[in-house]
Amino acid sequence: MPPYHGSCHCGAVRFTVESEIAEGYTCDCSLCRKKNALMANVHESKLTITVGEEKLGLYQWNARIAKHYFCTVCGIYPFHKKRSMPDHYGVNLNTLDDFDPKSVPVRAADGKDMPIVDSNARGIWPGPRVR
């Protein structure tokens, strides 16, 4: 039952999630594939960073809409602001300390077919390009 408590590995970043988590999803975009993350969508009003907001680094690429956060101390990815739903976070379920990621069904999201809008994006990206 929420609230769930999340943290990075070193504990510099801590946050709470105040919503039910009914499913997790994986994503096959070139970034999520390398992160190997299991995520859940959480509305921005339901996630509170309680410790270490200043320790978060920001990675952006391609359309530069999504905000991919990581702990600048230990490198762990706790959550990101989504491109497809900008008022939602994708939360890394494996960073929730009191939630069992195996307790929910997992859906495979189609990330590699989201269009590339940046002609300088890395060539490893397998998805379609927008000219």
Ligand SMILES: [Zn+2]
């Ligand atoms: Zn950390």
